Amino acid sequence: MIRAIATALCLSLASIATADTQIPNSRAEIALGFAPLVKQATPAVVNIYAKRVVAVRESPFQGDPFFQNLFREFGTTRPKVQNSLGSGVILSSDGIIVSNYHVVGMATDIRVVLNDRREFTADVLLSDQANDLAILQLNSTEEMPFLPLRDSDNVAVGELVLAIGNPFGVGQTVSSGIVSGLARSGTAAGAGQGYFIQTDAPINPGNSGGALIDVNGDLIGINTRILTRSGGSNGIGFAIPANLVAEFVQQARAGNRQFEKPWAGAVGQSVDADIADSLGLDRPGGIVISALHAASPYRAAGIRSGDVILSVDGQPVTNGAEMVFRMAVAGIGSVAKIGGLIDGKHQVVEVDLIAPPDSPARNQATTGRKSAIPGMVLSNINPAVVVQFGLPLLSQGVVVEDPGDIGARAGLRVGDILLEVDGRATPDVAAVTKALDAAKNRLSMGVQRGARRVVMRFRL
Template sequence: MLRAALTAATLTLASLVQAETKVPTSQAEISLGFAPLVKEAAPAVVNIYAKRLVAVRESPFQGDPFFQNLFRDFGTSRPQVQNSLGSGVILSADGIVVSNYHVVGMATDIRVVLNDRREFTASVLLADEANDLAILQLNEPESMPYLPLRDSDSVEVGELVLAIGNPFGVGQTVSSGIVSGLARTGAAAGTGQGYFIQTDAPINPGNSGGALIDVNGDLIGVNTRILTRSGGSNGIGFAIPANLVAAFVDQAKAGNKRFEKPWAGATGQPVDADIAESLGFSRPGGILISALHPESPFLAAGIAPGDVILAVDGQPITSGAEMIFRMSVAGLGGTAEISGIIGGQPDKVEVALIAPPEVPSRDTVVTSRRSVLPGVVVSNLNPALIAELGLPLKEEGVVVEELGEFGSQVGLRVGDILLAVDNTRIEEPKNVEEALQAASRRVSITVERGSRRVTLRFRL
């Protein structure tokens, strides 16, 4: 018995010595600890300190339980420096770094600190608030340690993972867990959009933008948010898949300042159990197309309302967010294979991956100083503007892009569809300038806002 125990101890010690010099490659080695893996991966995970100027309104009613809500926009607006702390991951030897938009978005000063305490300034190459990703370039980088990107479609539930970041600003920290879910959409993460890998590896404030790596040290995702009631980790964290990160890097290197994702020009709803039964499907899955824009590439490929999209490039989909994710990973300029029930039969079609078109051409008008609302920017709607403002596909007419000096004070909002000013019907952008110049002292503006028609009234 003693001899067997000594033999086991000797084998364990030998394994430990071996594990100090290489990344774990077997379950036996993994069980001994993650130290060799962390030693290789941690240098490529950085701490990010960002500063941004924000306008803060100082109101004399601040703190008053009644009047502070009534006079929320009252008072003087003053610039104030806001600091943010997060993490990032170096993706190439020349200093390309990925982080979250909410860490570095709109920052005026970005400082990146490596694990070995070297510091670099950085500039934003590409940032996208909707996907909460930003690509940075370190200024005057040396040869940088970096993490390779793994094909996130090959990730499986149950894989061991490590989350590396700077939670609560205490310094670089590593936590372990498993992949606990795939294909999590924005609803699971508490937002209306996105597509995520779920993990139970503890992720806390400050971990945002940090690395989620596998046991080979490859990056499978960028930690972005948690689902929590307390503000700390409850074992439900979300990471943006590496395949989308790769698409961002490609566009950043191509010189894009904002992320351009393919436009579907389609709306639909997930096929749940009830819809599946009504369609005669054996199980739920896919998206039932309910509407298509006249310029939609899906319409051009022969897809019609009532068809069901089941897969994009061979990958099954269950939501609109998942479909857009698959198209975004494929990238602009090519095609995607769409599989589903098309025209009542199982079929596959090739759909062009295009940016939302400027058809008809955008006609933009800025109201003059002679109008009652100077500086308001309005344009005729087209697919590009619909996508930019997140409006329903069916919308048409003239939309508010910027509010000018007094637009917000009279109740206008970006995305409002202008229907009439006083008794003048708005059919094209130039009508807005004409109507606002001719407005009476009691002005009435009718807009469509979402599914509601709203009338704004004010006196000059």
């Protein structure tokens, strides 16, 4: 028996030694190692070195445990060069690269180093802080190695994956793991929002923007964040799905400088067990609509407050982040099939995916010298303004786009909504500017800031 096992082991080792190097296509082949897969994929994963100029405030109270918080705005500012290190993935032979916004966002100088040590400069074509993605173009006419994008909706929990990047600046590194979860939202640390693929493949600082690939060498996601208490990898990492990356690339090639996603014009909440029971659903899931804008395409399709959205294009949604992700992947100009409990019946309706309407007109204006608060930039609120400044969906009136020097010193902020001036309602820009021009000696302003409403009083 022992002799038979030894003979089989020798034959196995001999076959390994004589076999041609190829991508593993079965569980048995995967057990032999990932070397062929790594050899194929790593040329398309790059290191990115970015420089940006930031304003740093110099304060004599810096480092003081008590006074530094009291005097945060005290002191002068000076420009400082800030360096960042991350990774990126080449997605096409003409040098289109995807990385994270937090790696290259606002950078003034970007240097890309390939696996074979060639170096190139690159320009940012499109970036979006909310989704933590950026698309770059290499400044080179050479043909580049690249990774193909896989349909990330077909990714399954338990799949073997490799994470490739440049952790801690030590050089290109490969780590292995599995897909630990899908449809993760609101769990990653940092600025990134939305919908993630979770993996236990170790991801550390510097891996950001690197590749998460499957056993065929296809890109399923861009490594972006980790869930950690220590700052190091605890085996819970997150990647932005490839389907969203594909939409970013498409918009970048179309000439967009900012990412545009469809506007639902609706707000709602996840359906928990209590809500499901009250609606007669057999299980929790979906989003119950609580409010709709008058211009919402969902309203135009016949959806009303109290209806429940269960799926977008056949994919289930359980919260707002998933719904926004599904709409973003579909893209503006497409028609989404929205399934749910609509008008008391399970049905599917078609919804035109549109950009937030920039109407009625903003009528942007800057207050003049005779105004009580000169130099303030104001606009009428419409759906596009609501999205731009993150205002509550049903906001109306006038928004402060820029408070100006005097307005800022008086306590006004970007995104404040002006409701009234000296007791008079201000439904539009013309009413605000007229009231500010007429103000004498004293001034009061009703302001909405987020969910709070306050009255600000000034002596002129």
